[in-house]
Amino acid sequence: MVFVPIDQLKEGMMLDRDVYLYDCKTSKVAMLRSGQVLNSAYIQKLNELHVLGAYIYTTKSDIDLEERNSPVRRELKEEAVSSVQQVFTMFHQAANQVSVSCIRQTMEVSKKLVTAMKSNREAKLSIANLKLYDDYTYNHSFGVSILSIAIGLALGLRTSDLYDLGFCALLHDIGKMDVPIEIIAKPARLTREEFQIVKQHPVKGAEFFHRHRLASPRICAGVLTHHEKFDGSGYPKGLKGEQIPLIGRIISVADVYDALTSVRPYRKSSPPAEAIEYIMGGCDNLFDTNVVEAFLKKVSPYPVGSCVRLSNGEIAIVVEQNENHPLRPYIRMINSPDRVLDLYRERELQHITVDGVCNIAAEETPNS
Ligand SMILES: [Fe+2]
Structure with a gap:
């Protein structure tokens, strides 16, 4: 199987995995089953719903890099992505009222991710491949969470801290649900005005958790500071160095790496090696060097055997x-x-x- 971006899907291609069609505005969830042959109507619907691509059957199905290299099972990944979708949608639809049970479910997912990562000591060999073929909208949150947990493990954080870190990373961008979809999905670089709007999402996300008392102050701080930079050039507050809480410094590295290796509306993804070079080049100006060193222990662009x-x-x-x-x-x-x-x-x-x-x-x- 191979992941095919939305603009390259063609009639006659056969799905090799189920596709969840998800529409935040109407809350309608439809599904295309593995084995379904795509036609123009299906492809058009996938386009309308901003699905970024699909797994397509190929004759060389004995090679499945994602399965081989993933530190967590596919079912757990789908559970994580689905729980993030639910929280984001409730945030968007119900005047920022997200049920406690929904939040608890995401916390449980974070615990499962930490357990999976702790039991898979080879995880560092595969993390770089998490994003190679897989760019569904909500997978960014999953990728950031896995990377953040991996960095936290390398830094020797306690298990309870890892739970908070994984959870915070899963929902770090929830404030983006207050940003118009036209800006989020804009197929070009943002204007200065649009970027000012986007820059409010850490504040909106942190306010949401704080207002509804759905998470600890540490998690609120992580959401608020995940775009701060070590040299003070980040946003929203321009915090410097250790003014930025560790949870924010970790998510910052994971977020940038995952964003660089993801397809964006206005650019292709960077190869893992380029993204790693960028992160290494940001030591002590954009990122905390200690966090980057922990990241390098856990990420490899060239897994053993490649x-x-x-x-x-x-x-x-x-x-x-x-x-x-x-x-x-x-x-x-x-x-x-x-x-x-x-x-x-x-x-x-x-x-x-x-x-x-x-x-x-x-x-x-x-x-x-
Ligand atoms: Fe963000």
């Missing part, structure tokens, strides 16, 4: 990670498999970079 293309044109297999240097792993050349090479320490290799993953699922055509 086939990579080098800048000299050769193909290699990743055999081990380089702690703190995820862009320069240990590799085994396809042409000389007897020797393991260290891309970080071996001098004669230091001019060579990894250009990208050679990925059969990514490179095959959707209807092959």
